[in-house]
Amino acid sequence: MINHRGPEFQDLVNNITQGLKQVYRTKNDVLTLTGSGTGSMEAAIVNTLSPGDTVLSVSIGVFGDRFAQIAEAYGARVEKLTFPWGTAIDPNVLKETLDKMPNVKAVLVTHNETSTGVTNDLESVGKVIKDADKLLIVDAISSLSSLPFYTDDWGCDVVAAGSQKGWMVAPGLSFLSMSERAWSAFKESRMPKFYWDVGKAKSYLDRGQTPWTPAIAIMYGLEVSLKMLIDEGLDNVYDRHKAMGDKVREGVNNIGLELFAAESCASNTVTSVHIPDGIEAKELLGSLRTDYDVVIAGGQGSLDGKIMRIGHMGYVPDKDLTEALGSLKSGLDKAGFQPKYSGARG
Structure with missing residues (x-):
């Protein structure tokens, strides 16, 4: 020092x-x-x-x-x-x-x-x-x-x-x-x-x-x-975060989950996702942490138990996002999730 x-x-x-x-x-x-x-x-x-x-x-x-x-x-x-x-x-x-x-x-x-x-x-x-x-x-x-x-x-x-x-x-x-x-x-x-x-x-x-x-x-x-x-290069940093945001939003949609934020203003550093009906947020997020070593945040305030938040800011390798999305799908399957639709509100 x-x-x-x-x-x-x-x-x-x-x-x-x-x-x-x-x-x-x-x-x-x-x-x-x-x-x-x-x-x-x-x-x-x-x-x-x-x-x-x-x-x-x-x-x-x-x-x-x-x-x-x-x-x-x-x-x-x-x-x-x-x-x-x-x-x-x-x-x-x-x-x-x-x-x-x-x-x-x-x-x-x-x-x-x-x-x-x-x-x-x-x-x-x-x-x-x-x-x-x-x-x-x-x-x-x-x-x-x-x-x-x-x-x-x-x-x-x-x-x-x-x-x-x-x-x-x-x-x-x-x-x-x-x-x-x-x-x-x-x-x-x-x-x-x-x-x-x-x-x-x-x-x-x-x-x-x-x-x-x-x-x-x-x-x-x-x-x-x-x-x-x-x-x-700052412009490259911005582009990289946009690519991460696009990847996570697409992956979430493909799983059959609904994005919480309007598509027109969705953040490229964190993606918010509705917890599906019939799925207990704490149990799902706890299972992801314990069974898959994947940490996804829950909602805050009035959104506690209603959404989850996937962070993708700073240095996040593409393979980490791929693995996190795959683990999320596996965790949802294990919890009995049956997708009814996909797509975000705009």
């Missing part, structure tokens, strides 16, 4: 920061913090808002709701715009809502909602928010490094992410990009902050350090994964 106040760590921080900016596709500041993805969401809120500020939370699932809960916990006045789980944000409805809420300061958006397997059209959503002259705060934890993402072109003011998804690194690091507009909001922000204070983080970043003891070992892993992503 190296000294986090020494020159070796300074080189590590500088390398990581330059790599992150490439993946974020931004000229804005990108800060590396030690904490989970939820920590980056909290940092995004407390560094740009004040108690009493009106915030519009646009939610399509569990993690969109979490964004709103964090803002409420710090005293923001949260207005909620929700869309049916399994569908994406409708930019036209968002525009109509913002037109009626001139006092909204910021809009909270989840780019890729893993609880439902849906990806929002952030480019269109961002244009609506930019035209309304509102601060755009984005949770990109499960999309950045896997799905097309253009921080600057899409007008994203704050983008929160974490190391444990498509970055292919262990949990423990949070990333936060800050636009000039976000820094202006930071100067006015009165929400309490200490550990997550991005002003402190920026002052230390300028000299190749972090304000607090960082997760050095994970940062070394991140340096390697960033090189892998950049060497592969």
